[in-house]
Amino acid sequence: MLSFFTYGRSYDPSESIVYSQPTFQNFLLLQNLGEAGGSKDSWLGEGFSHLPRPYNSFLKEALMRILITGSSGQIGTNLGLHLQSHGHYVFGIDKRPNSWTTEIETLLQDLSTPQRSFNKGIGHVEYPPDLDAVVHFAAHAKVHELVEQPDRALENITMTFNVLEFCRQNNLPLIFSSSREVYG
Template identity: 30%
Template sequence: MRILITGSAGFVGSHLVERFLNEGHTVIGVDNYISGQVSNTDLFREHPRFTFIEADVSHGIPYTGDSLDWVMHFASPASPPHYQQFPVETLMVGAQGTQNGLELAHAHGAGFFLASTSEVYGDPHVHPQPETYWGNVNPIGVRSCYDEAKRYAEAITMAYHRSRGVNTRIIRIFNTYGPRMRPDDGRVITNFVHQALRGEPLTVYGDGSQTRSFQYIDDLVEGISRLMMVEYHEPVNLGNPDEFMMIELAKVVEDVFVNNIQMVSIPLPLDDPKQRKPDVELARKLLGWSPNISLQKGLNLLSPHLKNDQ
């Protein structure tokens, strides 16, 4: 297949590039490096079936090559520090960027694959969160530039499917980690492991009782690949349902990386969700998919990559 991936220099995008090239497909990567990393593009730059286009997909996708089989829209800042630094750009890539990707897919008769997020559930009143839950989102809060961008992206994706027949897929990605995450990503696993490796106290928001569920990147990529092969157009959760309080996560990080870690408490960010856990029953039934990599195993897989970067 010929697959165009926006956000190809990002964390998830670069792993998709690697997967598809290894499977023999041709990949066109598109990124403007607002949150992606040049080093991720450099991994594939010499590959004979990889082409890179540096562009802001919010203003258009300048692809003029052969017919595409898939347009996969993974471009967007995805961590709170990045999308709060670039709120307008985040809204733009969720709105105009998504529409530009849909138009390109429509023109080529290609499938369109949207990377959405568990953030569409906001600070949920339903636990765990199934795809049928509509969410509890502050539409004007500090996180709204990301939350509402993704909610709109889902809406326009479904509109193109219903009104124009585009063959769409939507995934809602829950917290995912692995190699190639930016050190300044700002999400809890990145913060904790880099602080541990530097011998610094772990910064815990509030009392550390809020929960998250952590998925290793290989499990996510496998779920994405399986959904491409199934005719299903509504959102599908992809995440690991094993739920950890932040103080429990700190103990796992201590076990993997360094002993006798200290913790320091800082105030909770605005609109920070108290609980986050995916209901993945739909993915189990539809895709025969469930995450295989535990948090302990995933951190052990991640450890050598991070230690090499220190």
């Protein structure tokens, strides 16, 4: 199960749609309202123009720009494809090419080395500008191997630190999820 960290305020259908920060729930509400029909003015509300990349069926803009680490894994791939099918722009990072699909733009980068620069990306690699959120799935799996090779567990910690620091310095919300490995 994913947890969403959001900013701004919740949607009240009786009010105009004005948010201080983009959120998944707010943008999904915009998408649902748009798919439900009605005129552009009836569901966009006041203040729509200041939102960075709202879902806009009239302009075909991306709903959100989302970075997924570990995008070549099964969970990262499926989430990326799902988000793309709902109008989101997805940018993936993984140290391996994606063998499941070529639909997700993937940067091959090893996030497990300590970094000092996080301004436009992790290390000296620049990521697409104006990201809205980061989903962190990158990790060495197979707990038994991590017990046998503790340096790989340290690499997981370093990867997570790098992603957290990138999010902190760029004021990005982070969705951190674990799969079966949480059970050992």
